[in-house]
Amino acid sequence: MKAALTTLGCKVNHYETEAMRELFAQDGWELVDFSDTADVYVVNTCTVTQTSDTKSRQMIARAHRSNPDALVVAVGCYAQTAPETVAALEGVGLVVGTDGRKEIVSRVKEALLAKSGEAYVSPIQEMRTFEPLSAVRDSRTRATLKIQDGCVNFCSYCIIPYARGPLRSRPLDEISGEVALLAAEGYREIVLTGIHLASYGRDFTEKSATLLDAIARASEPDGIKRIRLGSLEPLFVTGATAKALSENPKICRQFHLSLQSGSDTVLKRMNRRYTAEEYLQAVGLLRQYMPDCAVTTDVIAGFPGETEQEHRETLAFCERAAFARMHVFPFSLRKGTKAETLGGQLPRAVKEARAKELLSLGKRLTAQSLRAQIGSVVEVLAESDGAGYSGNYIRVRTDAPEGDIVRIRLEGFDGEMAFGARLD
Ligand code: SF4
Numbered sequence: 549m550k551a552a553l554t555t556l557g558c559k560v561n562h563y564e565t566e567a568m569r570e571l572f573a574q575d576g577w578e579l580v581d582f583s584d585t586a587d588v589y590v591v592n593t594c595t596v597t598q599t600s601d602t603k604s605r606q607m608i609a610r611a612h613r614s615n616p617d618a619l620v621v622a623v624g625c626y627a628q629t630a631p632e633t634v635a636a637l638e639g640v641g642l643v644v645g646t647d648g649r650k651e652i653v654s655r656v657k658e659a660l661l662a663k664s665g666e667a668y669v670s671p672i673q674e675m676r677t678f679e680p681l682s683a684v685r686d687s688r689t690r691a692t693l694k695i696q697d698g699c700v701n702f703c704s705y706c707i708i709p710y711a712r713g714p715l716r717s718r719p720l721d722e723i724s725g726e727v728a729l730l731a732a733e734g735y736r737e738i739v740l741t742g743i744h745l746a747s748y749g750r751d752f753t754e755k756s757a758t759l760l761d762a763i764a765r766a767s768e769p770d771g772i773k774r775i776r777l778g779s780l781e782p783l784f785v786t787g788a789t790a791k792a793l794s795e796n797p798k799i800c801r802q803f804h805l806s807l808q809s810g811s812d813t814v815l816k817r818m819n820r821r822y823t824a825e826e827y828l829q830a831v832g833l834l835r836q837y838m839p840d841c842a843v844t845t846d847v848i849a850g851f852p853g854e855t856e857q858e859h860r861e862t863l864a865f866c867e868r869a870a871f872a873r874m875h876v877f878p879f880s881l882r883k884g885t886k887a888e889t890l891g892g893q894l895p896r897a898v899k900e901a902r903a904k905e906l907l908s909l910g911k912r913l914t915a916q917s918l919r920a921q922i923g924s925v926v927e928v929l930a931e932s933d934g935a936g937y938s939g940n941y942i943r944v945r946t947d948a949p950e951g952d953i954v955r956i957r958l959e960g961f962d963g964e965m966a967f968g969a970r971l972d
Contacts, residue, residue, distance in 0.1 A: 549655075552586035552611070553724055556603050557594025559778070560743060561624055563692050565592045566682035567902070568623075568652050575653045582611070588619045588656055593626035593634070598878035602627055605637060612639025619660055623649055625711035629884070637746045646712050648695075650679050678970050679717040679785040683726050684736075688892040689929055689951050690734045690776075693726055695762050696712050696719070696742025698751075703808075704819040704877065704886035705848065712743050715751040723765045731769035736951055737800075737927055738766050739776045747785035759784070767798045774939060776928065779846075782807075785830035786948040794837035801841035802872075802941040803834055808848050810865025811858040817890065818851060824865055826927045831869050840924065842872035842917065849906050850879045850899030853892030859902050866909055875912030878903040918942065919962055924970060925957050935965065942966050 551572045555565040568590060580586050589611035589759040593604035604626045611620045613681060619641040622634045628645030635643045642659040644652065683693040696825060699709050727738060733832055740762065742748060749757035763968040766775050775798050782805045793799050805827065810814050814822050822830075832839050847862065866874060879900035926938035930948035938956075948954045958968040 549577050550580045550584070550586040550817050551588045551590065552580050552582045552584060553590040553592065554582040554607055554611075555592040556600055556607065557592075557596060559692075560697075561592050561594055562765060563684050563694055563741060564624070564649060564681060564732065565590075566684040567788055568592070568649055569969075570682060570684075571650070571653050574718075577653075582607075583614070585615050586618055587615075588621060588660070589614070590621045590623060590652070591657075592919055593624040594944055595629050595711055595882075597627040597882055599628075599880065604634075606632075608637050608640060618644075619656065621652075621656060621659070625707070629664065629707065631709050634911065646678055650681060651867065660770065665880055676717045680718060685729055685733075685735070685807055687931055688741070689931060690737040690739065691730050692739040692741055692743050693730075694700065699744040699747070701821070702819060702886070702911045704817065704890070705882065707882045707885055708743060710884060715744070715747050715763075717742075717748050717751055720757055720761060720765050721787070727766045727772060728769055733773035734771070734773065736953070737774040737776060738772055739778065739779035739889060740766055744781065745778050746781040749902070751850065755791075760789065760943065763793075763796065767796055768783065772798065775799055776875060777803065779806055779824040781805070781806045782827045782830040786946055789835055790833040790837040793834075799805065800941070801838050801842060802937040802939065804844045804846075805830060805867070807866075809851060809854075809858070810847075810862035810869075810905050811854075813856050814851050814854055817853060819886065824861075825830070826931075829867075840940055843869065844873040844875075845869070845871050845876065846875045847906055848877050848879050849893045849903035850871070852879070852881075852887055852890040852894065854894065854902075859905075863909055867908065870917065871910065871913050873914050874906065876903050876906040876910060905928065914964070918966070920965065921958050921966070923958065923959060925955055927953050929953050938966075944968065946970065 553565050553569050555562050594600040608620055609928045620639040621642040622640050623644040627634045627643050631643050636882045685691050698713045698715045702709050748759040748762050763775055808818055810824050831843050928936040928938050928944045928946050930936040930946050930950055930952045932950045935943055935945050944956055946954055955971040956968045958966050
């Protein structure tokens with residue numbers, strides 16, 4: 549039997565698709581390209597914007613067109629939030645939400661057996677426990693391990709709390725087990741990821757644990773040389789956490805703190821739980837304890853009601869924070885979120901013009917931050933294509949064998965690719 553999988557949306561979705569792919573492979577399925585003819589198509593949907601819903605529906609339709617006899621399976625966030633709508637789409641034979649993907653293969657087999665023309669909507673789970681999908685091997689040196697799911701922050705523009713449900717964390721012993729396995733397979737770098745990583749452990753009732761405990765477990769095997777962290781909430785960074793992170797030499801000096809806006813009034817309307825000043829303090833603490841660290845961020849341009857003055861505040865804030873990289877998104881209204889009820893929706897042209905301005909500032913700041921690295925010595929984990937990443941996420945050319953960690957003094961850049969002299 550042939551299965552084809554595709555993903556829309558965020559890194560976590562991509563992670564989960566890879567994990568499902570692995571489950572099909574373990575069960576002896578032949579995995580083919582999504583554009584090929586398959587017996588089963590799995591579309592891991594996204595609902596973060598209206599466009600994501602549309603794209604999810606388009607992928608489902610595409611799968612059905614490729615083979616009208618195939619079973620089309622819709623999983624993920626859009627399937628979770630609108631199961632009936634998704635089940636009614638032509639070709640859909642099985643709907644699974646954001647839980648229960650660990651059993652995807654047996655559900656597909658059940659649905660194939662029961663195939664009667666009507667979509668089988670698998671009971672959308674209550675999402676009470678962490679779904680232990682195995683780590684995703686990104687390359688032969690780096691693997692991503694999801695250790696947390698769910699979010700209860702309810703930022704006013706975000707559908708994720710509705711799509712992903714409450715906080716669930718992967719137990720510490722499971723993290724240890726997965727990481728030991730990856731170390732034995734020769735992996736050197738682990739990326740710890742989650743929907744709201746900083747909330748790790750808040751759902752544990754019997755034993756308390758925090759993200760720092762999870763990091764400590766992931767750092768234990770000798771073979772694991774690096775731990776990279778997914779997006780963090782600014783308020784996670786206190787003097788104590790910044791100090792603890794700096795004391796772990798395996799932690800990559802790259803931290804992604806989502807900003808979204810540099811204006812307090814916009815942050816408030818977004819229901820973010822920090823002020824611009826608090827955010828800046830977090831960045832300051834990271835740099836105080838780890839002066840070589842790179843801080844990256846996300847920014848939304850043109851949130852409802854955003855005035856020109858508030859936009860200017862964000863530009864000035866980003867300049868002060870001196871981000872190493874900025875991901876910029878023009879605001880996109882998501883049905884069912886609080887932002888839908890806010891007045892002052894801005895015309896698309898305004899949102900795009902503001903996004904463009906932020907993007908060009910981001911490019912300038914990236915170039916500035918790379919230039920500042922010339923002369924510094926970085927440790928690069930070599931990959932198979934003649935380059936690798938430093939801990940602070942600079943792509944550096946190296947001819948070292950894949951998996952080796954080499955010290956390189958940076959001498960310059962070709963675009964965003966650094967080059968330099970190897971020291972050992
Ligand atoms: S913290 Fe806010 S933006 Fe992030 S997933 Fe939760 S609700 Fe969405």
